Amino acid sequence: MTIEQIQEEIIEEFSAFDDWMGKYNLLIDLGRELPVLDPKFKTRDFLIEGCQSKVWLYPEFNGSTVSFKADSDALITKGIVALLIRVFSGRSPEEIISADLHFIDKIGLRQNLSPTRANGLLSMVRQIKLYAIAFKAKNTNK
Amino acid sequence: MKTISEIRADFPILATKVYGKPLIYFDNGATSQKPEAVINKLNEVYRNYNGNIHRGVHALSDKSSEEYEIAREKVRSFINAEKKEEIVFTSGTTGSINALAFSFGERFINKDDEIIVSTLEHHANIVPWQMLCERKGSKLKVIPVNDNGEIILEEYYKLINQKTRIVAVTQVSNALGVIVPVKEITEAAHSMNIPVLIDGAQGIQHAGTDVRESDFDFYVFSGHKIYGPAGIGVLYGKEKWLSELPPYQGGGDMVDKVTFEKTTYGALPLKFEAGTMNYPSAIGLAAAFDYVLSIGREYISSQEKDLLTYATEILSGIRRVKIFGKSDKKISTISFLIDGIHMYDTGMVLDKLGIAVRTGTHCAQPVMDRMGIDGTVRVSMCFYNTREEIDALGTGIEKVIQMFS
Structure with missing residues (x-):
C-alpha cells in the first residue's frame, strides 16, 4: 500500500464514528496496541519538542527504509503517534519527505486538538520528515 | 438579590453549547467571562464617544478622557487606595510587574542586592525579576512551601535581611489555589523598611483587597480575570514609592516638556502611561467593578466558598483522584490528577463533554x-458556577477513568 492508500484507510476507519468519544476510544485502543519502546530510548535525544505531553520517537534506517518506534505519557497522544507510525514506518526517506499528509485534517484531529496540541502534532510530523532528510543525506554521501 | 439563574443570564456566553453540550466553564483562573454590562460598555465607548484621551480639544476626546479618569477613580475606590494618582493602568499583571521590575530596579537595585519571591509564583512574577538580576548582578531568593503548597513563614523570616530590596509574592497560588499569608509577609518586610509587591491576579476577584488596610506598597492585577475586558491591568503603588521611580517607557502623554536637550516627565500617574492607553478596556473594567459590587463581595465570597467545599467533597470521593494544594485556606480552585491517567487525556475528554478546565503547569513550573x-x-470556579456543574464534572471524571482503564 502507498502512503496515500493508508491515509484513505485511516479516514475510512474514523468515518465510522460521528461522535468524539468514539474517535477518542479508537485512538486510545491504537495507543495501547503500539509496540513498546525500549526505555533506553526515552531520553532527551528522542523527545519531541513542542508537545505538551511527552513524546519520544526513535527512528531506525536499514539503508532503504525508515522504521519508527515511539511512546507517549498521554494515551490519546500515543494513539495519534500510532497513526503517524502506521503511515510512515517502512517507507523510504524519499516517500516520507514528499508525503502530503492530509488525513490529520480529514479525521478532524487538527481542528479538535487544542492549538498547542495541534502544534505538537506538527512537531511530530516535522521531526519524522527531518529524520527522513537526514537518512537520505546519509545514503547520498555513501 | 439576584438568583443564580439571573446571575448566569448576565453572562451571555454561559448559555453557549460546545460540541452540542452545555458549556461548563471551569477555567476562570485563566480568564473570567464577561457580564452584559461590560460588553455593552465597550460597545458604548466605540459607538458613542471614542476619541483619544488627554489629547483632543473636541467633545469625544473630552468624554472618553473623563470616563477614563472615572475608571481610575473606581479602581482607587475598589482597592481602597488613598489617591487616584497611585493607580497606573497597564496591559495586565504581567505588564505591571515588568514595569515595576524595570523602574524599581533602575532606582533601587544594585549588585548583590536581593529580591525575594516564593515557590508559588506565576512565571510573570519570576522572569521579570530574573531579567533584572541579570542586568544588575542582584540575586533572587525563593521562599519554600510545604507539601500542601503552603508558604513556610519561618523560612521566609530567615531569608529576609539587610540586602533584601523588595519582596514580591502572589496573593494566591494560581496553580493550586492556596492563599498566601501576605499579611505576615508584609509585616515582616515592613519591620525592616522593605517594600512588598503583591501579585493580585488570582486574589482580587475572590475576596476584597484593601491595599491601605493591608499596607501593600505595590499591588498588581489584570482586568480580564475580574470580569473586565482583556488588555487592561493595574499597577498600584504608594505615592511615596511611585514618585521615586523613573518611567519605564517614554512617549506621548507621559511628558511635561520635551526638547532635544532635556525632557521632563509628567506627574503621577501619567509618567507611567506613555502612548495611547487601552482606554476602552479601562472604562470596561470600571463597569466590571460596578457589576461585582452590585452582586456583592460577601455573596461572591460565600458562593465561592460553598463551591470549593462541594467540589472538594465530590473530587475527594472519587477513588484515584489526588488533589494538590490541600490547604484550609484556598480560593475556589482545585488542582488534581487522576492516578495513572495523563492530565491531557483527562482535559481532552472533559472538553468533549463540554467542561472547560486547564491542564499543564499553569505557568508555574x-x-x-x-x-x-x-x-x-x-478546575477554577467562580460565583456563576453551580453545584450541578460540579456534579457533571464528577460524572465526567468517572467517564475519563472508565475510558482509560
Missing part, C-alpha cells in the same frame, strides 16, 4: 517541580 509532577488538571 517551580511549584509543579516542588510537588514532583509535570502539571495538573485545574
Whole structure:
C-alpha cells in the first residue's frame, strides 16, 4: 500500500464514528496496541519538542527504509503517534519527505486538538520528515 | 438579590453549547467571562464617544478622557487606595510587574542586592525579576512551601535581611489555589523598611483587597480575570514609592516638556502611561467593578466558598483522584490528577463533554517541580458556577477513568 492508500484507510476507519468519544476510544485502543519502546530510548535525544505531553520517537534506517518506534505519557497522544507510525514506518526517506499528509485534517484531529496540541502534532510530523532528510543525506554521501 | 439563574443570564456566553453540550466553564483562573454590562460598555465607548484621551480639544476626546479618569477613580475606590494618582493602568499583571521590575530596579537595585519571591509564583512574577538580576548582578531568593503548597513563614523570616530590596509574592497560588499569608509577609518586610509587591491576579476577584488596610506598597492585577475586558491591568503603588521611580517607557502623554536637550516627565500617574492607553478596556473594567459590587463581595465570597467545599467533597470521593494544594485556606480552585491517567487525556475528554478546565503547569513550573509532577488538571470556579456543574464534572471524571482503564 502507498502512503496515500493508508491515509484513505485511516479516514475510512474514523468515518465510522460521528461522535468524539468514539474517535477518542479508537485512538486510545491504537495507543495501547503500539509496540513498546525500549526505555533506553526515552531520553532527551528522542523527545519531541513542542508537545505538551511527552513524546519520544526513535527512528531506525536499514539503508532503504525508515522504521519508527515511539511512546507517549498521554494515551490519546500515543494513539495519534500510532497513526503517524502506521503511515510512515517502512517507507523510504524519499516517500516520507514528499508525503502530503492530509488525513490529520480529514479525521478532524487538527481542528479538535487544542492549538498547542495541534502544534505538537506538527512537531511530530516535522521531526519524522527531518529524520527522513537526514537518512537520505546519509545514503547520498555513501 | 439576584438568583443564580439571573446571575448566569448576565453572562451571555454561559448559555453557549460546545460540541452540542452545555458549556461548563471551569477555567476562570485563566480568564473570567464577561457580564452584559461590560460588553455593552465597550460597545458604548466605540459607538458613542471614542476619541483619544488627554489629547483632543473636541467633545469625544473630552468624554472618553473623563470616563477614563472615572475608571481610575473606581479602581482607587475598589482597592481602597488613598489617591487616584497611585493607580497606573497597564496591559495586565504581567505588564505591571515588568514595569515595576524595570523602574524599581533602575532606582533601587544594585549588585548583590536581593529580591525575594516564593515557590508559588506565576512565571510573570519570576522572569521579570530574573531579567533584572541579570542586568544588575542582584540575586533572587525563593521562599519554600510545604507539601500542601503552603508558604513556610519561618523560612521566609530567615531569608529576609539587610540586602533584601523588595519582596514580591502572589496573593494566591494560581496553580493550586492556596492563599498566601501576605499579611505576615508584609509585616515582616515592613519591620525592616522593605517594600512588598503583591501579585493580585488570582486574589482580587475572590475576596476584597484593601491595599491601605493591608499596607501593600505595590499591588498588581489584570482586568480580564475580574470580569473586565482583556488588555487592561493595574499597577498600584504608594505615592511615596511611585514618585521615586523613573518611567519605564517614554512617549506621548507621559511628558511635561520635551526638547532635544532635556525632557521632563509628567506627574503621577501619567509618567507611567506613555502612548495611547487601552482606554476602552479601562472604562470596561470600571463597569466590571460596578457589576461585582452590585452582586456583592460577601455573596461572591460565600458562593465561592460553598463551591470549593462541594467540589472538594465530590473530587475527594472519587477513588484515584489526588488533589494538590490541600490547604484550609484556598480560593475556589482545585488542582488534581487522576492516578495513572495523563492530565491531557483527562482535559481532552472533559472538553468533549463540554467542561472547560486547564491542564499543564499553569505557568508555574517551580511549584509543579516542588510537588514532583509535570502539571495538573485545574478546575477554577467562580460565583456563576453551580453545584450541578460540579456534579457533571464528577460524572465526567468517572467517564475519563472508565475510558482509560
